[in-house]
Amino acid sequence: MKRRTFLRTVGAGGVAGLAGCAGGSGGGGSTSTTESATTQTQTGTTTGMAGGTPELVVATYGAFVDAPSTSPGPWIKETFESEFDATLTFATPDSEINYFIERALQGVEIDADAYVGLNVDMLIRIDDRLDDGLFADVGDVDGRGEVKDGLNFDPQGRIVPYDTSYVSLVYNETMSDDGTFTAPETFDGLLDSEYEGDLLAQNPTGSSTGKSFLLHTIKAKGPDGYLDYWQELQNNDVRVLSDWSSSYTAYSNEEAPMVVSYSTDQVYANREDQDLAKHQIRFLNDQGYAYPEGMSVFRNADNPDLAEQFLEFMLRPEVQGEIAQRNVAFPATTTAELPDDFAEYAQAPPEAVTFTYDALRDNVSEWTQAWERQFASN
Amino acid sequence: MRATLRDHASRAVDRIRAVAGLVESHALALGALATALVLVGVFYYPVATVFVDAIVVDGRPTIEPLVSVLTSRFYLVEIFGFTAYQAFLSTVASVALGLPGAWVLARFEFPGRETLRSLTILPFVMPSIMVAIGFVATFGQNGTLNAVLRALGLPTIELLFTLPAIVVAHAFYNAPLVARVTTAAWESVDASAIETARSLGASPVRAFRDVVLPQLLPAVAVGATLTFVFTFASFPIVLALGGFQLATVEVFIYSRIQNLAYAEAAALAVVETVISLSLTYLYLRYEGRQRAAGQGARPQPRRSLWPESVTSRELGTRLAIVGYAVVVLAVFVVPIASMILTSLTGPQGELSLRHYRFLVERQQTGAAYQVRPLPAIENSLVFGAGTLLVGVPMGVLMAVLTTRDFRGRALVDALSMAPLAVSGIVVGLGLLRGLVFGIEVFGTRITATGAVAIVAAHAVGAYPFVTRNVAPLLGNLDPRLIESARSLGASRVRALLDIELPLVAAGVVAGAAFAFAISIGEFDSTVVLAEGSTSYTMPVAVERYLGRRLGPATAMGCLLLGVTSLSFVVIERFGGRYGRGGF
Known part of the structure; x- marks a missing residue:
């Protein structure tokens, strides 16, 4: 019964390499480990x-x-x-x-x-x-x-x-000449030219904030309207980066005053005694996307x-x-x-929104792929 | 009694000699077999388990996935077209940034030249996360570069989230590659050939064009080819510094694999690989024609970096070098320095060692399922050494085999370069299917994970660099050297070890440096084959320590840079004895 050797190794630490290693030959690429494949009979708790x-x-x-x-x-x-x-x-x-x-x-x-x-x-x-x-x-x-x-x-x-978690915008009040930058209150507000190049978002594939934000725009603009909305967002120079980490890096370096992130942002900021003016939360349309x-x-x-x-x-x-x-x-x-x-x-939104399993199962691939194609084509 | 004993002994010795002779005479064949087994086991078979999804769907052969990619205007124009375009620009930038470096390193003498040459390999091992952090801090709106421009009263630039940002980041990774291979070639130019040309009345420019340039071009071509292949498959850096509007084909392969849309992912990856391998094939045909340029026994003397006379020509040269140094400072030194600074910056922007204290703490109190710094360093070094032991012989062997003339040589050569041309995401999935899950034979599941599998995977990714550094030099050797050795009774292996290898030592050492660097920087197959946190390496630790604050990850990244720099300076001391040039 070596079926769980790998995972036990993780837990026990220290034990280097798998049990049952047959010596590798010919350049060392062929060490093999045998595992019993007849474990179905042993389903008890022992x-x-x-x-x-x-x-x-x-x-x-x-x-x-x-x-x-x-x-x-x-x-x-x-x-x-x-x-x-x-x-x-x-x-x-x-x-x-x-x-x-x-x-x-x-x-x-x-x-x-x-x-x-x-x-x-x-x-x-x-x-x-x-x-x-x-x-x-x-x-x-x-x-x-x-x-x-x-x-x-x-x-x-x-x-x-x-x-x-709730996905929201995090914004930096200090990033305007008079120190009173304020994020818009609605999705439509993000399209104002005063916010040109001001928003950092993430690739919906491989980042939960990016995916939640995309779904939130679909919630707000409808399956028939979100692509047009994103077209205008892209015209207003939204930046969609690889993942939460790279976009938050850019946000921390004050490359842009707004980033798609979590509404618990101030918990971290408070723990590290950071200026909370640089960690303001905005729930667009008074909603947070539940994750x-x-x-x-x-x-x-x-x-x-x-x-x-x-x-x-x-x-x-x-x-x-x-x-x-x-x-x-x-x-x-x-x-x-x-x-x-x-x-x-830890701020909770006035209203939490999300799509049901059924709505997503039928549509989420299409919605995401259509978005990918449009965004990468521009 | 004693006589019989002696008889026995001598017979035993004879037998050992006979076996040794047998092994020696078949060593090349055995080595080739071993190399082939490793390649099939940890590359071709695993990759095939993914590629098959492009042509077999639900158990039935089909060409539908490939046809749908090849008939999609979106994929062909927006994705493959753009990917090739940015790879082309990146290649041009890498060559433009790398060639002056080769010139300075090969033709000038200055204190620390050899150490500097050793350190040019550092960008190769930098995790893309680190490069992204360094680049944002350097080229961002509030970055160092704009601060300098503002202080000088010059207009600021907006580089981030544009195509030029990606191109510069790609040059950061690949210009050192171009510089290194070109430096090695430049140092091999025979001074007497130039002197002969000059004595026959050629101007310095003419002598350079007719004697030096033909020997540099193959090196520049290999640097450019590899750069194109790498940047064609570039992934994390594109989205981190450019954004999704600049998505490359690898972004879509990742997306499809994430969503388990294997047929489409495999079709995209097959097309990507075919494009990269075709280009490699064209290069190899060209390399094959560049034989017999002859290798110099006596390199040109280096000039002092400090001008020996005050002529406008000498001064102009030095001014150009200073200008180049400023560019190098901006592209290489400042991003790395920014990273070091980030690792030393606390949450309020103050100087602090807290992130390094985090590493110490994690080392002391980290649980077995957490990544600890020292085991990560140790693993990286052990895997790196293992990669040298396995990958360098593989690479040399492949170079020996493919410098012989036979039909389809360039094709075999191109296929042996495939590990560089296949998407890292695809290789990772293939290793999961092929090695981690393994195959079932007579009710027993054969799997391969852990240190040995990781070293094998690293060696497969590394040996093409050895081959590409050694093959052109081997091709230049006078075949009569080997023929005379063989006619004097030397086996093929003896001739290789005693005659050929010492003559191409510079290439072997240069290839070994790349092999080590590839292993240190490798991420995709390491995380797949690792048996939990006990076999994680430094780049994996960097990724694991990435959080809301960048400090811990950058501190680990600096540790990675420090350990790698030290390794290269140490290897340089040894390698320097073995072959001139190289490191």
């Missing part, structure tokens, strides 16, 4: 054992466990392990959920129990490509009833939201019961509060325990 303690493998994105500022991963691992007789192992494949979709497409077994960091785009990709999906129905986990209305993005209840993140249990998880307990753990009021603060996002439940000053810097 398979994922590391030294007698059950092992829970949680796959997630890198920043959830390894961000330079704060990330919730280490706290979650420590707290979970102190209460449950289990070892929590994080796996952070670089291609995130696509790594597991690929495994399923190629007929290779899934080597994790739970995934943390799912969004509606990922879910649509899974459902489009895999007839049986990737995740189990976890509708009845404790605490699910506490999740705020509107955050549940999976109509089939396989995904449980654990936090949410909930969810978690679930893989259908063929080795430790499905433990994985469900982990989901319940993540929804507890005190854990929800910690995740929100450490991931700098809003909790998913109504019962989260948060310090009083949390709302002072």
Whole structure:
């Protein structure tokens, strides 16, 4: 049973190279590792054992466990392990959920129990490509009833939201001659010539802020109007860069006074005692585009019961509060325990908007590709 | 008794000699086989698992994905057309910026010349994130360049988010490549040939045109070809400094793969590869015709950078060098210095070591699933050394094989250059499918990940540089040298090791430098093949430390620059003994 050697190596650290390495020959490119492919028979909870303690493998994105500022991963691992007789192992494949979709497409077994960091785009990709999906129905986990209305993005209840962000504009008041730059209040306002070259946005493919902003324009202008709107936005010199990081770099260097980002921006700015005038939030049309993140249990998880307990753990009021603060996002439940000053810097929009799973599943590829073609043609 | 023992011993020795002789006489064939196995295992097979999606959809062969790309005006004109256009401009800029550098490095003597030549490889290892940060700080509206222009009372420039920004960034990466290969060629020019030309009455300009230029052109051509191929497949830097309106084909391959639209992604990548390989093929045909220019035993003496006499000609030359130094300062030195400054800047803009303290802290308290700086440095160096051990022999071997004359030589040669011409995103997906998931044989899944697989993947990406540095020099060797060695009883390998390699040592060392740099800077296949955070390298750490503040990532980036610079200065000391030129 070496099926989980790779992931255990990540958890245990130190162990260099895989067990079972046959010596490479001929230039050293052909070291092979054999793994038993007959694991289907062993579906009990005893398979994922590391030294007698059950092992829970949680796959997630890198920043959830390894961000330079704060990330919730280490706290979650420590707290979970102190209460449950289990070892929590994080796996952070670089291609995130696509790594597991690929495994399923190629007929290779899934080597994790739970995934943390799912969004509606990922879910649509899974459902489009895999007839049986990737995740189990976890509708009845404790605490699910506490999740705020509107955050549940999976109509089939396989995904449980654990936090949410709102995508908004962040702007820099000091970037005008008299120090009173103000972002426009509406999408139409962005087209004014006074804001020419003032907005930094991101590629919708590969950046959640970029994708959310594009969808927000579709929400505001309609599927028939958003391309015309973007044409005018492009005429007004909007900059669409590769990802959030490169656009925020340019924003921090005051290349432009507005950037598409998260409405929790001031939490970071406050932590680092930065000038809040350079971190003002604007909800266009008084709306913020909701970006909930969810978690679930893989259908063929080795430790499905433990994985469900982990989901319940993540929804507890005190854990929800910690995740929100450490991931700098809003909790998913109504019962989260948060310090009083949390709302002072983490701004929620007057109205949260989003598209439903069904609307996106039918349209999101077309909308995005049409946008790509138009924007790259100019 | 003793006699029998001795008999046994001598028979054993004979047998060992016989085996050794057998190995030696077949060494080239064995080496070729090993190289072929590595190439198939970590390149051709993995890439094929992706490319097949362009011609097989739902289990049925089809040409539909390729036809739909090739008949799309959008893809042909807006994407491939624009991609080729920006690659062409980038190539021109890289050559224009690289050639004066080669001239200064090859023809002038000044303190620190060799160290400077070693450090020209640094841009090669810079993660694109770092280049983007350095460029925004240098060329932005509020960047260093505009601050200087303002102080001088000159009009400011808007470079960011335009095509010129991309072109300059590409020149940042590739001008050093052009400079290095041209420097090596310039240093190989035989001084006596020039003296002969001069004594026969040729003017200096004429002597340069007739003697020096023909030997430089192949080097410039290889630098230009590689630059075009690289910039044709450029990806992160285009969107970070240009923006989506300047999207290249690689942007669309990434987008389609992200959305699991494999048929379209594969079709785009196939067309991209065919274009790059066709260009490489044309270059190789040209390189094949440039044989027998003869290699100099005696290089030209270098001039002092400080003018020896005060003539208008001497002064004009020095003025040109000063002008060039200013451009180099703006394009290379200031962006790197900006990056270092960013790593030393705190949240209120004050000077601070906090980001370096973060690295120390992460090293001390980081969990096993987090990326720690020291293991990243160690991995980078180990993989770099492994790449040298595997990639340099592969490259030399390929150079030996492809400098022989046989039908289809240029085609085989072009295919061996394929690792440079295939989209890095496609290679990454292919390695995931081909090596990480592996193949099932008799109910057992064969996979290959971890250090050995990473080194093999790096070697595949690196060996073409060795080949391209060595092959032209090998082609120039007088074939009679080898023939006489063989007729005196030397095996083919003996002749290669004793006769040819010492004569082309400069090319081997130059290729080795590139191989090491490729390994240090590699990202795409490393993250795919890594077994979790314990096998991550420095560029991966840079990416992982990127957050809202740029400090931690740039601090790691500076560590990457420091470790790489030190490595190259150290290798230079050793390499310098082995072959002149090169590093």
